[in-house]
Amino acid sequence: MPIKPYAYAQLEGVAQEMRKDKNLCFYWEYGAPVATMPTGEIINIAKEFGTPRTSGGGWAIDETWIAGVAIGLAASGMPCICRFPAMAQIYPIEFIYNQAGKLRHMTGGQATMPLVIWVDGGGRTRGSAGQHTEAGYESLYTHLPGLKVVVPSNAYDAKGLMIAAIHDPDPVVYYDYPEVKSGVQPDVPDETYEVPIGKAVVRQQGTDVTLVSWAPATVDVMRALPGLKQAGVSVEYIDPRSLKPLDLDTILTSVKKTGRLLVVDHANWTNGFGSHIIAEVVQALPGIKARRISFPDAPGPGAGNMMAWARPDAPKIIDAAKQIMKI
C-alpha cells in the first residue's frame, strides 16, 4: 500500500465515489479541492467533475447558502458533500440543526439526508488568534439530534471515514483538522474502503492508563508517547475517530483493564466532548480514576508563547499521566 498525503487520500476517496455515483455533488466556498502525490498524480475535483456537480471556481462566501442548498439536494435524494471553514461554521449551523438533523424525524421517516458536512477545522496554533484558532467545536454537532460526527486523525481514516460518510443515509459532520495532515502518515489503499462510523481504534496497547484523544490533540499525544514510555507509564491509547455514535465498548473494555482514564482534547473546558466520555465511563464503571485536560475556557491567543501555555501539549500530557498514576 502506498503512502499518500492526507489531502490526497481524502480527495481520492471523494473522486472515486463521484466517479461511481453521478448524482454525488460536492460544493465548497473558496478552497478548491486539489491534491497532488509526490510522484505527480493530481486530483482536481472541479476540473474532473465540473459544474453543476461541483462549485467549479468556487461559491460565494455564504456558508448558509452552501449548507442550505446541500440540505435541499440531500432531502431530494441526492447525496452531497458541502464544505466550509470552521471560523464561519455558526452561519450554516442553523440549517444543520433545524433541517439536516431534524427532517427525517419530524417527517416520520419520510425524508432522507445523505449529506456530508465537511468542516475545515482550525487549530490551537499561534499567529491567527480568536476566530481562526478554534478546536473542539465538533462537540457542538454531537449535541444536535440526528447528526453523526467523525474526526479523522490520519490519512487512512480520512479516506475511509469520508467514504463511509458519503455512503451514510444520515448527515455526517466530517471535522477535518489541518494539524493532523502533516507528518508521517500510514499507508492508504488505492481502492475504496470504509472506516466504519462508530468504531474506535486502539492505537497503542497498555496496562496503566487509558488515554482517549482525537484530532487535533492526537498530534500532541503522538509527541507524548515516547516520553510516557520513558517515564514508565504504560498507556493504552484509543482514538475514537467517531464521536457520535461513540464506540463506548472499546473504551470501557480498556478502562476495565487499566482502571484509569485520561482524556485529552483541544476543546474549551466546559462541555467539551471529553466531558461526555468521562460521564459515560464513570456511569458504567463507578470507582475508576478519571481526569481530563483540555484547552482553557478562553479563545485562542495570537502570541506563540501564550498559545503554548494554553495548549494541552506533550509535556502536559506526560505530567497528567504521571499524576493520574498517583491517585
Added chain:
Amino acid sequence: MSVSNQKPRLDRRAFLKTLGTAGATATFVAASAPGSAQAATAPSLSPDIAAGLTGGKWDKAVALSTAGPGGNLNWKPGDSIKFLPPEKIPRGKAADTLATLPKQKLLTIYERMQLSRKWETTFKDLFVGGKDGLYGSFHPYIGEEGIAAGVMSALNDDDYIASTHRGHGHLIAKGGDLNKMSAEIFFKETGYNKAYGGSMHITDMSKGIMGMNGIVGAGPYLAAGAALGAVVRGSKQVAVVFHGDGAANSPYFFSAVRSATNYKLPVIFVIENNFQMIGVSMATVTPTKYIADYVKGLDIPATPIDGNDVAAVYTMAKAAVDRARAGQGPSVIEAITFRWLDHSGFAGARVGVDGAAGLPYRSDEEVRAWMSRDPIKRYRTFLTERNLVTAGELDKIDADAQKAVDDSITFARNSKLPDPSTTALNVYANGPVAATQFFNRQGLAG
C-alpha cells in the same frame, strides 16, 4: 414644544393620486400597461408582464412608483386595504388564459381550493369548539388558497415545492391525502408524519414536497437545492418555494435568490404577501412599495400580482415555470393576499364564523375588506359568468369536499395513537437512539 405628537394621518386621496389613478385597485392599475384601455377596468396582471416573463420585457412592465406606501409615506398597519383587488377577477389576458384550460383542470383548481378552505375551517371549529382536545400549532391558510391552487396547476406532478408552517393549502393543492392530514393533526399513527410532526410539518415527500417547515426562511434553500439536483440530473424539473412576507425579510431569501440567479437554477420564489408577519404588520418593517422590489438589482422577473386572482397566479406561475424549465433561471412572484385568521391558533375566531376580529396588529375594517375579495368566490364567479362550468357542478364539489373533510376527521378519530417509544426511531435511518430518560435505558421501540 409646538411639534404635535399626533401621528400623521395617511391621506388616502393623496396616496392614490401619487399612484396616478383612482380607486381602491390603484396598486394593480399601476402595474398594468399605462394608458391602456384595460387599465381602468382590468387592473390585474398586465399582459405585458406575463408576456415579458419569457420575452425579456419584464423590467419595463412593472411601473413602480418611487413614492409607494413604504416608510416615506408613513404606511401604517391597516393600509393593506390600499392593495385591495377588485371584486371580480378582472377581464384580461390572464383570465382569458385560464379560461382555455380543460374543464377538468378548472374544476380541479376549484376543488382543491375548496378542500383546503373546508378542511381548515372544519379544524378551526374543532380547535375553537374544543371537543376533540386538539393541541399544537395550526397556521391557517384561509383566504390565501388561490395562490397554492394557481401555482400548483402550473406544475407537473414531479416538480418540487418547499412549503412553510402555513402549508396545509400547498399540500392539498399538490394532491395531499386529507385522511393522513387530519390524522396528523390528531397526532395519530396513521398521519402523514406518523404523529412525529403535527400541523407545521405535514409532508408528503412522495409528491415532491420538501416539507412544510417550522423555520421562517428555510424554504428558499431547500427549493434551490432540489432545483440544483434537477439540473445535475438534467431532469427538467422545477422547484417552487412558497413563503410569506416575513421570510422575504430573512437573509436566506436574499441569499437564495442571489445565488439561484447566479446559477440560473429552475426555482420560483412565490412570496405570499399577506401583510402580517406573525403579529407584526408588514407596513412597519418594509421600506419598499412591493417586496418584489427587494430583488430589483437582479436580472430576473420580480412581479407583484393579485394573489386572490387564481387566473393571475396561474398565468404568472406558468410563465415563470416555462422560463425555469427552459433554463433561464428563477423568478420572484409576489402574490398579494390577506390572512383572515390569526398567525397560529384562533384568537378572535368563533365557531361557525369566518375570519377573526380584534387582533392588535390589524384593523377589522381591512379584514372585512379582504374577506370580500375571497379568492374562491371570485373564481366561482369567473367560472359561472363565463359559462365554463355550471353552478350545479360547483355545488357538488362543495358538498363532496365537505364530505371528504368530515370523513377524514372520522378517520383521524378512529385511528390509534402512536407507540410512544417510536420517538427513539427515525432520528437516524437505522436503529433507535438510547432511551436515556430511564435509569436502565429500557423501553426502546422495535
